[in-house]
Amino acid sequence: MAEFLQFLISGLTVGAVYALVALGFTLIYNASGVVNFAQGEFVMLGGMVTVFASALGVPLPLAALVAIVVAMVIGLLLHRLAIEPARGASAVTLIIITIGASILLRGLAAIVFDKQFHKLPAFTGDTPVDLLGAAIQPQSFWVLGGAAVVVLALYVFLEHTLLGKAVLATAANRLAARLVGINTTTIMALAFGGSAAIGAIAGILVTPITLTSYDVGTLLALKGFAAAMLGGMGNPVGAVVGGLLLGLLEAFGAGYLSSTYKDAFAFLVILIVLFAAPQGLFGRRVVERV
Amino acid sequence: MRALMNQRFLTLAVLAVVIGILPFVFPSSYYFRVASLVWVSALAAIGLNILMGQAGQVSLGHAAFFGIGAYAVAIGPVHLGIPSWAALLLGAGLSALLAFLVGRPILRLKGHYLAIATLGLGVLVALVITTESRWTGGPDGMPVERLTLFGWRVSGSYTWYWVTGGLLLIGTWIALNLDDTPTGRAFRALHDSEVAAQVVGVDVARFKLQAFVIAAVYASLAGSALAFMNGFINPDQAGFLHSVELVTIVVLGGLGSVVGSIVGAAVLITLPQVLTVFHEYEHLLLGLIIIVSMIFMRSGIVPTLSSLFLRKARS
Numbered sequence: 072m073a074e075f076l077q078f079l080i081s082g083l084t085v086g087a088v089y090a091l092v093a094l095g096f097t098l099i100y101n102a103s104g105v106v107n108f109a110q111g112e113f114v115m116l117g118g119m120v121t122v123f124a125s126a127l128g129v130p131l132p133l134a135a136l137v138a139i140v141v142a143m144v145i146g147l148l149l150h151r152l153a154i155e156p157a158r159g160a161s162a163v164t165l166i167i168i169t170i171g172a173s174i175l176l177r178g179l180a181a182i183v184f185d186k187q188f189h190k191l192p193a194f195t196g197d198t199p200v201d202l203l204g205a206a207i208q209p210q211s212f213w214v215l216g217g218a219a220v221v222v223l224a225l226y227v228f229l230e231h232t233l234l235g236k237a238v239l240a241t242a243a244n245r246l247a248a249r250l251v252g253i254n255t256t257t258i259m260a261l262a263f264g265g266s267a268a269i270g271a272i273a274g275i276l277v278t279p280i281t282l283t284s285y286d287v288g289t290l291l292a293l294k295g296f297a298a299a300m301l302g303g304m305g306n307p308v309g310a311v312v313g314g315l316l317l318g319l320l321e322a323f324g325a326g327y328l329s330s331t332y333k334d335a336f337a338f339l340v341i342l343i344v345l346f347a348a349p350q351g352l353f354g355r356r357v358v359e360r361v
Numbered sequence: 362m363r364a365l366m367n368q369r370f371l372t373l374a375v376l377a378v379v380i381g382i383l384p385f386v387f388p389s390s391y392y393f394r395v396a397s398l399v400w401v402s403a404l405a406a407i408g409l410n411i412l413m414g415q416a417g418q419v420s421l422g423h424a425a426f427f428g429i430g431a432y433a434v435a436i437g438p439v440h441l442g443i444p445s446w447a448a449l450l451l452g453a454g455l456s457a458l459l460a461f462l463v464g465r466p467i468l469r470l471k472g473h474y475l476a477i478a479t480l481g482l483g484v485l486v487a488l489v490i491t492t493e494s495r496w497t498g499g500p501d502g503m504p505v506e507r508l509t510l511f512g513w514r515v516s517g518s519y520t521w522y523w524v525t526g527g528l529l530l531i532g533t534w535i536a537l538n539l540d541d542t543p544t545g546r547a548f549r550a551l552h553d554s555e556v557a558a559q560v561v562g563v564d565v566a567r568f569k570l571q572a573f574v575i576a577a578v579y580a581s582l583a584g585s586a587l588a589f590m591n592g593f594i595n596p597d598q599a600g601f602l603h604s605v606e607l608v609t610i611v612v613l614g615g616l617g618s619v620v621g622s623i624v625g626a627a628v629l630i631t632l633p634q635v636l637t638v639f640h641e642y643e644h645l646l647l648g649l650i651i652i653v654s655m656i657f658m659r660s661g662i663v664p665t666l667s668s669l670f671l672r673k674a675r676s
Contacts, residue, residue: 106473140652153652160659162472163419167612168655170605181642293601295479300477331492338481345478346466 073204078326080202083279084211086318087218088114091273092295093302093310094225095266101242101305102255102262105154105165107172111292112180113267116142117274118283119180122189131194139271145176146267150260173288180285193279210279217276221269222311229307238262242305272276297341303354313352369537372620376533380526384519394606395519395634400525401587403626404532406617408579408612411536413608415545416572416618417552418468420451421476422483423607424458426577428490428599430584435505435594444509449585453578461570481603484552487599502595505588521590528586529623532579536619539575548572552617571623580607615661622664 074359092110099107124134153168160168194213197205229235240248241258249255274283281287298317302309317337324336344352380400387393406423409423430452437448467478490497499502508515515524539545547568550558559565588594597603614625632650636643658665 157656164614164655164659167609168652171648171651174644178644178648269629297477300474304473332488335488338484342478342481345470345474349470349474
């Protein structure tokens with residue numbers, strides 16, 4: 072039981088990070104139709120900027136804030152300089168552009184920072200909490216709580232503010248949104264900034280547990296994309312569920328079956344799910360009009 | 362019809378001349394190595410372009426087949442005791458079989474779902490290669506025995522320049538011809554509109570699968586060639602980043618353009634070699650160049666330039 076609980080919590084912790092990355096994917100995808108493979112770089116930036124800012128003597132909360140702002144600026148620049156000029160290009164061309172952006176950001180991080188691994192101190196100490204026999208790192212609660220706050224804030228924003236509703240309208244139908252007077256370009260910029268912030272928060276929360284370096288983004292982008300697809304692309308609830316599910320699969324797979332094939336379980340399950348339900352778990356079946 | 366024949370012949374002739382002339386201007390064996398790398402990558406990209414550009418199906422895990430080809434020639438002679446050339450065929454056969462088996466369920470998916478499924482397949486193959494270190498040497502990779510054909514030991518960057526160049530010519534010739542067969546036309550039909558293709562009687566599932574298998578065999582052969590050439594192989598060749606590189610070559614050069622894949626490979630393989638001069642700015646510049654060229658040449662280098670050229674010629 073203790074072992075089970077241990078795997079459960081560690082799975083949920085990793086899953087919460089995947090969920091945030093997937094949420095970032097979904098936000099950008101809904102607003103602009105772009106699959107942003109540079110999403111993992113925002114997570115990297117969140118961790119790295121915080122590490123280097125606090126190394127300069129900036130207190131941790133302030134350093135975290137700086138990191139979020141930096142990521143948002145980069146997200147806005149990405150939209151303004153790389154996505155906006157390529158408006159109307161095919162989906163695969165846009166994917167290549169975001170891959171180019173992720174290579175660029177990784178290169179930039181290697182120059183501005185360095186190529187070492189870095190750690191942040193856990194927010195509230197390293198003493199494990201005993202939970203029914205399982206030893207839980209306090210940072211796990213920070214990750215889970217932080218992710219929950221982000222998801223809740225995003226929900227309130229989308230459902231209860233005018234701006235949030237404009238985002239949903241843009242996601243539903245860009246042309247119709249423009250017809251009722253929504254500036255869809257602003258909405259897209261907002262989506263890029265917002266999802267960069269979400270990614271950075273994920274990076275800050277998880278760095279005390281997993282460490283960070285200039286190249287952690289690639290694998291996170293892969294997992295986040297996988298989580299978004301598992302839930303059904305474009306569905307925020309699906310993204311969160313997909314992320315948590317992916318984290319749990321990895322934790323239990325690694326714990327009970329084989330730790331060397333940890334990453335394999337996730338992708339194996341995705342293949343099986345897609346074979347059975349080609350639109351993901353929560354995706355709508357899209358009927359194509361010919 | 363004749364114009365088409367001529368154009369195809371012209372493309373091949375130009376490629377042959379380029380391959381033939383380059384050695385006269387190469388100052389050192391290093392250049393032969395880089396050029397061979399370009400030919401090998403171009404071969405894999407041409408195959409992937411048949412799937413992506415002609416049949417319109419994306420694959421983000423194509424390096425898996427490249428890896429299978431590479432590891433087949435590494436593992437075959439050492440662990441199974443079969444000659445290198447047979448291992449090469451075995452690799453191609455295995456790749457084709459894998460593509461055939463997973464192709465049907467995977468190719469039912471569309472758009473981003475197809476992308477993640479192929480990506481997953483690629484990750485799985487790369488993981489198996491990295492983990493089964495008893496066979497593959499694990500993350501460190503393993504040495505590859507030199508290819509011996511009829512007692513002739515194929516080695517040296519000069520020799521491999523010609524071998525890979527020849528392979529590329531054959532691959533290009535097949536791809537160009539395919540464009541003009543009923544199969545090639547079926548590919549194009551389902552690229553433009555799957556529904557329309559189905560309505561006029563194209564067996565959509567079968568042709569998608571065919572394109573997938575062809576692309577897999579191209580990648581596998583390219584992988585085997587690279588493994589022989591380098592005499593060493595590691596799991597990176599089967600990894601996600603290599604898959605991305607192949608897709609980037611295809612899109613950068615021009616979807617659906619055979620020449621585009623060769624140009625794309627030339628750009629994307631030589632660029633990092635040139636950029637090493639800039640040391641740490643290498644990745645920064647590589648990313649920047651990819652972004653800028655995709656923004657200004659959306660349909661890829663070769664289609665953009667050729668339409669520009671045609672417009673100039675007309676006015």
